[in-house]
Amino acid sequence: MAKGRVQLHGVMKSFGAVDVIKGVDLEIAPGELTVFVGPSGCGKSTLLRLVSGLELPTGGSIMIGDRDVTLVHPSERGIAMVFQSYALYPHMSVAENMGFGLKIAGLPKNLIKEKVARAAEILQLTPLLDRKPRALSGGQRQRVAIGRCIVREPEVFLFDEPLSNLDAALRGQMRVEIARLHAKLGATMIYVTHDQVEAMTLATRIVVLNAGRVEQIGAPIELYRHPANLFVAGFIGSPRMNFMDGLVDGAEADSVSVRLNGATLRLPRHNADVRPGAKVTVGIRPEHFRVGPGVDAGDDQAVEFDSVIDLVERLGGETLAHLRMPSLSDGVLVVKMSGDIALRIGTGLRVGVRLAQCHLFDAQGRAVGEPGSRAAVAA
Amino acid sequence: MAGGPMYDNRVSGYLYIAPFLIGLATFTLFPFLSSFLLSFSDYQLQDPVQQARFLGLGNYLHMMGDDTFHGSLGVTFLYVFVTVPLKLAFALFIAFVLNFKLRGISFFRTAYYVPSILGGSVAIAVLWRYVFAGDGLINQALVWAGGEPLNWLGEPAYALFTIVLLRLWQFGSAMVVFLAGLQNIPTDLYEAATIDGAGKARIFFTITLPLLTPVIFFNFIMQIVQAFQEFNGPYIITGGGPLKSTYLLPLMIYEEAFKYFNVGYAAALSWVLFLIIAIFTIIAFASAKYWVFYGNEREDEE
Numbered sequence: 001m002a003k004g005r006v007q008l009h010g011v012m013k014s015f016g017a018v019d020v021i022k023g024v025d026l027e028i029a030p031g032e033l034t035v036f037v038g039p040s041g042c043g044k045s046t047l048l049r050l051v052s053g054l055e056l057p058t059g060g061s062i063m064i065g066d067r068d069v070t071l072v073h074p075s076e077r078g079i080a081m082v083f084q085s086y087a088l089y090p091h092m093s094v095a096e097n098m099g100f101g102l103k104i105a106g107l108p109k110n111l112i113k114e115k116v117a118r119a120a121e122i123l124q125l126t127p128l129l130d131r132k133p134r135a136l137s138g139g140q141r142q143r144v145a146i147g148r149c150i151v152r153e154p155e156v157f158l159f160d161e162p163l164s165n166l167d168a169a170l171r172g173q174m175r176v177e178i179a180r181l182h183a184k185l186g187a188t189m190i191y192v193t194h195d196q197v198e199a200m201t202l203a204t205r206i207v208v209l210n211a212g213r214v215e216q217i218g219a220p221i222e223l224y225r226h227p228a229n230l231f232v233a234g235f236i237g238s239p240r241m242n243f244m245d246g247l248v249d250g251a252e253a254d255s256v257s258v259r260l261n262g263a264t265l266r267l268p269r270h271n272a273d274v275r276p277g278a279k280v281t282v283g284i285r286p287e288h289f290r291v292g293p294g295v296d297a298g299d300d301q302a303v304e305f306d307s308v309i310d311l312v313e314r315l316g317g318e319t320l321a322h323l324r325m326p327s328l329s330d331g332v333l334v335v336k337m338s339g340d341i342a343l344r345i346g347t348g349l350r351v352g353v354r355l356a357q358c359h360l361f362d363a364q365g366r367a368v369g370e371p372g373s374r375a376a377v378a379a
Numbered sequence: 380m381a382g383g384p385m386y387d388n389r390v391s392g393y394l395y396i397a398p399f400l401i402g403l404a405t406f407t408l409f410p411f412l413s414s415f416l417l418s419f420s421d422y423q424l425q426d427p428v429q430q431a432r433f434l435g436l437g438n439y440l441h442m443m444g445d446d447t448f449h450g451s452l453g454v455t456f457l458y459v460f461v462t463v464p465l466k467l468a469f470a471l472f473i474a475f476v477l478n479f480k481l482r483g484i485s486f487f488r489t490a491y492y493v494p495s496i497l498g499g500s501v502a503i504a505v506l507w508r509y510v511f512a513g514d515g516l517i518n519q520a521l522v523w524a525g526g527e528p529l530n531w532l533g534e535p536a537y538a539l540f541t542i543v544l545l546r547l548w549q550f551g552s553a554m555v556v557f558l559a560g561l562q563n564i565p566t567d568l569y570e571a572a573t574i575d576g577a578g579k580a581r582i583f584f585t586i587t588l589p590l591l592t593p594v595i596f597f598n599f600i601m602q603i604v605q606a607f608q609e610f611n612g613p614y615i616i617t618g619g620g621p622l623k624s625t626y627l628l629p630l631m632i633y634e635e636a637f638k639y640f641n642v643g644y645a646a647a648l649s650w651v652l653f654l655i656i657a658i659f660t661i662i663a664f665a666s667a668k669y670w671v672f673y674g675n676e677r678e679d680e681e
Contacts, residue, residue: 052574075573085565100572
């Protein structure tokens with residue numbers, strides 16, 4: 001069954017001389033919630049607008065279901081869209097906003113009323129149906145915008161940064177509501193955001209975009225555990241992954257030895273295509289450090305560093321320590337510890353990390369080899 | 380003293396606003412009040428004011444039987460009811476076209492505004508007279524196109540048309556306001572409507588027009604007020620003729636005062652004109668709640 005499937009083949013988009021989308025291939029399975037994520041200007045919103053038909057591609061093709069919709073009018077693609085600004089018609093009531101598309105489609109009044117009432121019930125908007133958008137709160141407007149999509153019964157829901165106009169508390173709440181809605185409707189959804197927490201929590205699959213290209217596609221946890229390159233490694237995860245420059249000492253069948261910070265790390269890797277002497281980047285997530293004297297002493301599956309505390313951010317539930325190391329060239333190392341830990345700035349701190357949790361990237365920024373064993377990484 | 384040193388020196392404060400207050404009193408309040416008083420008198424321009432006699436409502440009662448006034452009033456209403464909707468529609472149309480995102484559109488936006496800077500001036504009105512003269516540009520064009528030359532300024536039906544056209548020609552200020560209003564409508568709404576399946580005409584009538592009503596309302600009031608006060612066109616181009624077919628009320632007021640020296644009667648006519656404009660404005664404001672939509676997305680209602 002292809003209803004709700006979205007396929008992009010070599011999709012390109014240029015605005016004048018500027019190439020915004022540089023050839024994207026993508027297949028979204030029916031019922032998936034796919035999140036396009038990336039820094040501002042990466043082309044994620046443009047890609048969504050290409051799927052919606054509000055922009056037409058300069059190359060490639062787009063399929064929704066079994067139809068080639070590359071040049072089809074937005075209203076005939078079987079999509080519905082939630083805009084960042086909600087784009088509610090300010091002079092129409094909630095019910096009129098939700099029923100506008102159906103009215104244009106020429107549906108009989110009682111059928112429109114019925115569909116609007118049903119969508120309003122799903123979204124708990126029933127008491128607000130006669131209000132104008134200006135009399136609604138941000139979260140309520142957001143729900144009306146979603147309701148306008150639901151009544152159209154589209155094959156694909158499109159969300160363009162729908163939560164970015166809401167305050168933090170409401171954003172968390174609406175995120176949960178959208179996740180629930182997806183579970184309830186089981187429809188295909190494409191969701192654009194620059195917020196990686198939204199991406200991680202909502203997505204069935206994440207598409208990481210950078211400068212008009214797809215950097216990696218995968219399930220959220222997969223991207224977190226096995227970023228394909230430095231960009232994804234730095235983008236997914238908060239605070240971002242620490243990067244340290246190292247040199248390859250030698251490569252064996254199941255490991256790569258890297259000289260880093262005066263120590264030699266034997267990182268478990270299969271099929272690593274690196275030569276001794278090659279420059280590499282070792283990536284370690286802040287939450288993978290373990291802190292304290294002799295944390296990993298005697299463990300040959302771990303490595304330890306001595307550092308000096310530069311800055312401490314106490315968030316209550318967790319503590320972020322910014323550390324300096326004698327031989328760490330680029331700036332500071334961030335370590336995340338759970339709980340509230342009192343640390344004195346300027347004092348020394350010994351941190352350790354398991355080798356299996358170290359990421360390795362070559363000079364081009366690509367992940368080196370395959371991880372030693374999945375079990376070890378997951379630990 | 381409460382208020383601190385800033386409020387101690389009141390004299391210099393009043394000195395700063397004095398130029399405005401003096402101007403207001405001399406050029407607005409005094410004429411306003413004196414015209415009101417004069418409208419109850421038989422004051423003649425050539426006589427000292429002391430000789431003016433109090434007539435009570437005499438001037439106003441005289442209007443009821445004054446055929447010239449009735450004719451002028453009819454022409455004025457016809458002029459206003461024709462020019463205001465036409466000008467609003469034309470200005471909106473040009474603004475709509477100038478709102479397209481085209482290369483060099485800023486040049487055209489400026490170019491289309493130029494007639495409004497020149498439009499109301501005496502020089503353009505004089506030019507208008509030549510353009511519509513017997514051997515003027517319009518007739519030459521008509522003959523060239525194989526038509527018959529028309530007596531634009533001599534035929535009552537055409538003469539009013541020429542001064543209507545002069546007003547339409549000054550569409551720029553209304554257009555600029557419309558353009559600003561159009562640019563205030565978020566693109567998202569058009570995109571949402573496109574996805575909802577609305578065509579261009581439907582979007583215009585169900586999205587653009589309703590969201591533009593505050594601007595339409597503003598322009599409507601401004602145009603009503605200005606049209607009722609039109610003077611240059613009839614004074615310079617047609618002189619109110621032929622057969623008083625372009626004898627707008629402001630021209631009649633002018634002639635009563637400065638041609639026939641009946642200042643008292645002219646003052647009374649001014650007050651009637653003022654009342655007419657006031658009534659139209661009040662009706663417009665009263666009707667606004669039924670058709671003007673203020674869309675600023677605020678949460679201070681309900």
